[in-house]
Amino acid sequence: MRRLQLNVGIGLTTVVVAMALLSFVWTPFDPLQVVPADKLAAPGWPHILGADGFGIDILSQLLVGARSALLVGIVSVALAAVVGVPLGIIAGQNGGWLDELISRLADIVFAFPALLLAILLAAVYGGSTWTAMVAIGVATIPAFARTSRAATLEVMAADYILAARACGTRGAKLALKHIWPNIAALVWIQASVGFAMAILAEAALAYLGLGTPRGTPTWGAMLRDAQGYIFTDPLQALWPGLAIAIAVLGFNLLGDGLRDVLDPKLREAR
């Protein structure tokens, strides 16, 4: 039972990554080509999942859509981790006014909803993959800063840190050699959960028409289009919705599963 979450998580995320990779080498149809004759084709052959209101093959769009979900996830989580983790370590390592400043800044950014940030950026610069990634990334920084701060505080109390400091190791060297290796596992868990949130947020932005513009298939935009045919062709909305749910569930389970395996303290509660 303990490994169930992890294994299901690994399975689902592998499916999503495989969809994205497959789309680079093969899709059943051109995911952008409008074929009026195939408009709203029913699932079957040659359109396995049918075609949308423009006559574009749904399975092809679904495969290519995995790319933007993963791209936005990777870039925004990387941005958040690269900024947030060093800040969290600095805050936890030094304490004092620096800790106070970083923690309060994290509070301010945390209180500012990611969706509103994305809407603001889209209003000024026009919605794009970049505004989505920046908004989601910036909004995720506090999560990484807080996780690594708390983990650093715990590590700092350990005897090996005391020993390292007695030997004269401090500052960035202490952080890199002794703190980071001991908090890395927690950061990876946070990254997996952050990835799930990013995919959900990217889909919401694309659904609202504020993310990746038309011309690149996204699951969110597919769902938005499919909603227009809900009375005549309800199956269309199912595929992109399922794809989003599978991706988000997969990364959430992966994060939870990793936590169970890596953090023995939490085990007894289950």
Add this chain to the structure above:
Amino acid sequence: MARKIAQRLAIFAVCLLGSSLLVFLITAALPGNVAQVMLGTDATPEAVARLSAELGLDRPWPVRYFEWLGHMLVGDFGTSPLSHEPVMGLIGPRLAVTGWLVGLGIVVAILISLPLGMFAAMRRRHLSGFVVNAAAQVGMAIPAFFGGIILCLVFAVWLRWLPANGYVALTDDPPGWAAHLVLPVLTLALVQSAVLIRYVRNAFIEVLHEDYLRTARAVGWTEFGALLRHGVRNASISLVTVVALQLASAIVGAIVIEQVFNLPGVGTLLLSNVSTRDLVVVQGTVMFLVLAVLLINALVDIAYVLIDPRQKSGVRG
């Protein structure tokens, strides 16, 4: 205790200042000209110059920022240079829609998640508890707009019990109002309760390990009875914070749900002004929503100080 409350209020003020600066810098200090963005690339230079003058863009941004902040403090969130309507006048009539959606959504979410979370905690070693937990996990992965579309499909398209979208005012037609709100409220509630169930479950699992609960069991209370009598109050302290965080996220989530069901709320106002590039209305509406989120956080922090007796005795929380 008064010091703690003052401290929370100070945090609220700092957050408000920080996020207003963020909103202002993104919208007003952008490279290029605000007036140009608002009018589009095919606007004549004269029109851009006229709008720039109207918005006072020739002055340095710190001056404009403090002026904007000062106006907001007296309830003036700006006036649209395109429609010449004050932002508060635009928000006012739409506030009821969003307010009903968010308020009812959270109430229904609590009604769903409290019993289910307790159940999942008590039966955590049984299949039934596992099923509730797994359902919550799956629910968290379903985006609000997909959930809304599915509910719409089932109750509006197949069963034809409820309208698929739109809104009528409570004062115009109470049954119609209720019918139009059922699906949006249910969508918001389901999304929120997926998150809440896990918190409720964890809070009660923690309580189940406490000594006082073992004592209560030892003197003859059933597990459920002990949990109701002693557990709910103790768990509620940590749950108040979570509910508040959910309330704040529901305000933002409502923006998406209003689009799914075509409700004329504050989120719809915001998005339609994003597409017309009316940055003054966007700025004002975003700030209004941020203010609401921060205000909820502050109120809950204060409530937390008042509820938790440990906070009164000067123990650092």
